[in-house]
Amino acid sequence: xxxxxxxxxxxxxxxxxxxxxxxxxxxxxxxxxxxxxxxxxxxxxxxxxxxxxxxxxxxxxxxxxxxxxxxxxxxxxxxxxxxxxxxxxxxxxxxxxxxxxxxxxxxxxxxxxxxxxxxxxxxxxxxxxxxxxxxxxxxxxxxxxxxxxxxxxxxxxxxxxxxxxxxxxxxxxxxxxxxxxxxxxxxxxxxxxxxxxxxxxxxxxxxxxxxxxxxxxxxxxxxxxxxxxxxxxxxxxxxxxxxxxxxxxxxxxxxxxxxxxxxxxxxxxxxxxxxxxxxxxxxxxxxxxxxxxxxxxxxxxxxxxxxxxxxxxxxxxxxxxxxxxxxxxxxxxxxxxxxxxxxxxxxxxxxxxxxxxxxxxxxxxxxxxxxxxxxxxxxxxxxxxxxxxxxxxxxxxxxxxxxxxxxxxxxxxxxxxxxxxxxxxxxxxxxxxxxxxxxxxxxxxxxxxxxxxxxxxxxxxxxxxxxxxxxxxxxxxxxxxxxxxxxxxxxxxxxxxxxxxxxxxxxxxxxxxxxxxxxxxxxxxxxxxxxxxxxxxxxxxxxxxxxxxxx
Numbered sequence: 209x210x211x212x213x214x215x216x217x218x219x220x221x222x223x224x225x226x227x228x229x230x231x232x233x234x235x236x237x238x239x240x241x242x243x244x245x246x247x248x249x250x251x252x253x254x255x256x257x258x259x260x261x262x263x264x265x266x267x268x269x270x271x272x273x274x275x276x277x278x279x280x281x282x283x284x285x286x287x288x289x290x291x292x293x294x295x296x297x298x299x300x301x302x303x304x305x306x307x308x309x310x311x312x313x314x315x316x317x318x319x320x321x322x323x324x325x326x327x328x329x330x331x332x333x334x335x336x337x338x339x340x341x342x343x344x345x346x347x348x349x350x351x352x353x354x355x356x357x358x359x360x361x362x363x364x365x366x367x368x369x370x371x372x373x374x375x376x377x378x379x380x381x382x383x384x385x386x387x388x389x390x391x392x393x394x395x396x397x398x399x400x401x402x403x404x405x406x407x408x409x410x411x412x413x414x415x416x417x418x419x420x421x422x423x424x425x426x427x428x429x430x431x432x433x434x435x436x437x438x439x440x441x442x443x444x445x446x447x448x449x450x451x452x453x454x455x456x457x458x459x460x461x462x463x464x465x466x467x468x469x470x471x472x473x474x475x476x477x478x479x480x481x482x483x484x485x486x487x488x489x490x491x492x493x494x495x496x497x498x499x500x501x502x503x504x505x506x507x508x509x510x511x512x513x514x515x516x517x518x519x520x521x522x523x524x525x526x527x528x529x530x531x532x533x534x535x536x537x538x539x540x541x542x543x544x545x546x547x548x549x550x551x552x553x554x555x556x557x558x559x560x561x562x563x564x565x566x567x568x569x570x571x572x573x574x575x576x577x578x579x580x581x582x583x584x585x586x587x588x589x590x591x592x593x594x595x596x597x598x599x600x601x602x603x604x605x606x607x608x609x610x611x612x613x614x615x616x617x618x619x620x621x622x623x624x625x626x627x628x629x630x631x632x633x634x635x636x637x638x639x640x641x642x643x644x645x646x647x648x649x650x651x652x653x654x655x656x657x658x659x660x661x662x663x664x665x666x667x668x669x670x671x672x673x674x675x676x677x678x679x680x681x682x683x684x685x686x687x688x689x690x691x692x693x694x695x696x697x698x699x700x701x702x703x704x705x706x707x708x709x710x711x712x713x714x715x716x717x718x719x720x721x722x723x724x725x726x727x728x729x730x731x732x733x734x735x736x737x738x739x740x741x742x743x744x745x746x747x748x749x750x751x752x753x754x755x756x757x758x759x
Contacts, residue, residue: 209308209309209310209311210226210227210308210309210310210311211226211227211259211264211292211306211307211308211309212224212225212226212227212306212307212309213225213227213233213257213296213304213305213306213307214304214305214307215302215303215304216295216303216304216305217297217301217302217303218245218247218298218301218302218303219245219246219247219301219302220243220245220302220304225242225243227257227258227259227264228259229259230259232256232257232258233256233257233258234253234255234256234257235250235254235255235256235257235298236250236251236252236253236254236255236270237250237251237252237254237415238252238253238415238417238418240415241253245298245302247298247299247301247302249272249273249298249299249300249301250270250272250298250299250302251269251270251271251272252415252416253269253270253415254268254269254270254272254274254298254299255267255268255269255270255274255296255298256269257290262289263289263290263291264289264290264291264306265287265288265289265290266281266285266287266288266289266290266296267285267286267287267288268281268282268283268284268285268286268288269284270283270298271283272298272299273297273298273299273300274296274297274298275296275297276288276290276294276295276296276297277294277295278297290306291306292306292307292308293305293306293307294306458518461516461517461518461618462618463618463619463621463622464515464516464517464521464615464618464619464621464622465515465516465517465622466495466515466622466626467495467497467514467515467516467517467519468517475495475496475497476493476494476495476496477493477494477496478491478492478493478630479491479492479493479494479502479509479511481509481527481529482504482506483506483507484529484603485603486600486603486635488632489631489632489634489635490600490605490629490630490631490632490635491629491630492509492511492525492527492607492628492629492630493628493629493630494511494513494523494525494628495513495514495515495519495523496513497513497514497519498519499513499514499519500512500513500514501513507528507529507530508526508527508528509525509526509527510524510525510526510527511524511525511526512524512525513525515619515622516619521611521615521618521619522611522612522615523609523610523611523619523623524591524593524608524609524610524611525607525608525609525610525628526607526608526610527605527606527607527608528605528606528607528608529603529604529605529606530603530604531602531603531604532602532604533602533685533686535599535602535604535642536601536602536641536642536643536682536685536686537642537643537644537646537682537686538642538644539642539643539644540566540576540578540597540599540641541563541578542644543597543599543604543642544563544578544580544597545563547597547604547606548560548563548580548595556584556585556586557584557585558582558583558584559582559583559584560580560581560582560595561580561581561582562580563578563579563580564578564579564580564581565578566578566745566746567579568748568751569598569627569629569631570631570636570748571748572636572705572708572709572712572748572749573705573708573747573748573749574747574748574749575598575631575635575636575639576598576641576746576748577596577597577598578596578597579594579595579596579597580594580595581593581594581595581624582594582595583613589612589613590612590613591610591611591612591613592610592611592612592613592616592620592623593608593609593610593611593623594608594609594623594624595607595608595609596609596627596629598629599641599642600635600639600640600641601640601641601681601685602642602685607628607629609623609626609628610623611623637702637705638698638701638702640677640678640681640701641678642682643675643678643679643682646675646678646679646682646683647675647676647679649679650683651680651683651684651687651689651693652693654676654677654679654680654683655676655677655680655693655696655697655700657676658673658676658677658680658697658700659700661673661676662700662703662704662707665707667707667708667711667741668740668741670704670707670708670741671741671742671743671744673700673704674701674704674744677697677700677701677704678701680693680697681694681697681698681701684697708741708742708749711741712738712742712749715734715737715738716758718730718734719731719734719735719758720758722734723758735753735756738753739753739754
């Protein structure tokens with residue numbers, strides 16, 4: 209028995225597909241199936257039909273709708289029996305009917321007719337085999353047509369041949385078997401997709417295997433594109449680094465320095481004060497670079513400039529100078545603390561550190577100053593700075609050196625080390641400032657006693673003579689006295705300092721000689737004598753002797 213399926217509904221309606229022995233007939237949306245169905249509600253592999261000894265078995269490999277004569281077939285159902293005449297529906301549109309075809313040729317009834325003969329002319333007669341039937345065929349039926357022509361009769365005029373009745377008649381030739389009914393061939397599958405199919409329809413038509421293949425291919429393409437992009441980016445970055453390194457790169461400066469010209473000269477200029485009697489003896493030296501600005505006001509000078517090798521670090525210098533006759537009777541630390549308290553009470557949020565010990569500018573007896581580091585905030589920007597104060601007579605000079613807080617890491621050293629002050633030799637020789645503890649007596653009494661001590665030319669009395677002279681000068685300025693006492697005191701002070709310089713230099717030569725010969729006894733004696741002579745902390749040499757610095 210042969211079987212075939214005939215589609216009764218759907219895109220393949222009217223088409224016939226035979227079920228061959230030993231070959232499974234697969235139906236589904238995948239192109240790998242024997243019967244390709246493009247309906248979207250049909251699975252990629254929907255059902256499989258197999259011919260067995262007991263008939264047709266159907267495997268339902270789809271989770272979508274599958275029915276037999278309206279009865280649903282469970283998903284993953286194996287060996288579901290089908291009989292001829294049953295209709296199987298795949299999804300909601302596609303349906304086919306199982307048909308059985310008898311594989312035996314149809315039986316043919318052959319009516320043997322004896323030819324009629326004349327009783328007088330025929331003694332015997334023989335049944336001859338009939339002619340072979342001719343078969344005609346079409347797609348659905350087989351018809352056999354028998355030639356109705358009778359056997360020819362012998363002519364009456366011919367001599368009749370006697371037939372040996374004892375001799376058996378020749379066996380009739382067997383009729384050739386009828387040609388088998390042709391098996392309907394399945395029509396060629398339509399390979400072309402519907403031109404109006406949407407992208408979504410085409411996506412749904414892909415099977416799991418095709419999806420995995422497409423996914424793997426897409427991932428390979430993406431991976432390839434990713435690595436090509438990485439290589440391109442790597443090459444571009446290296447090119448940019450090369451260009452930057454050789455054309456734009458500037459070696460970072462660990463510590464900010466004073467800007468210099470291309471010829472190696474310092475870019476600096478001096479700024480003099482206005483309204484101050486010492487305008488020729490004290491001024492400020494600042495970096496004169498492009499973009500520097502100066503703002504002068506009475507008692508206040510502001511300089512905005514830049515420092516560093518590349519002139520990229522902003523530097524803000526502010527000089528405040530004013531007269532304060534009351535400061536002549538106050539110590540240096542007291543005057544500075546009063547200034548800090550005034551600043552801290554403002555609205556710029558000043559934060560001062562601990563005041564640093566006294567230090568000195570210049571050489572010989574030096575010009576003493578005190579300093580303090582601070583931070584402040586102005587217009588939402590933070591600054592780090594160092595304030596330095598020096599005094600001359602009743603005049604107070606306070607220099608503020610500031611940098612942005614973000615530049616502190618490599619410019620703090622610069623603002624602490626560089627003084628920006630410039631002093632003349634005259635200013636250093638006649639420098640004096642107020643005293644918290646002054647010698648008793650009048651101006652004239654202080655001058656007379658100091659003159660007598662200096663006439664003794666003994667280094668041991670120099671310290672007392674200097675105290676008397678400074679006390680006389682403070683009283684003179686505080687009392688606004690008139691006369692030549694001020695000039696007299698200044699002349700005596702200059703003579704005293706000249707004698708101190710000669711004595712210290714002579715002792716320094718002896719100390720260096722003793723150090724060269726490793727004469728420790730002489731070195732100790734010289735150092736003790738110098739400590740006795742220079743016993744005031746207001747003298748730079750006091751600190752050098754105790755630090756054993758002789759350069």
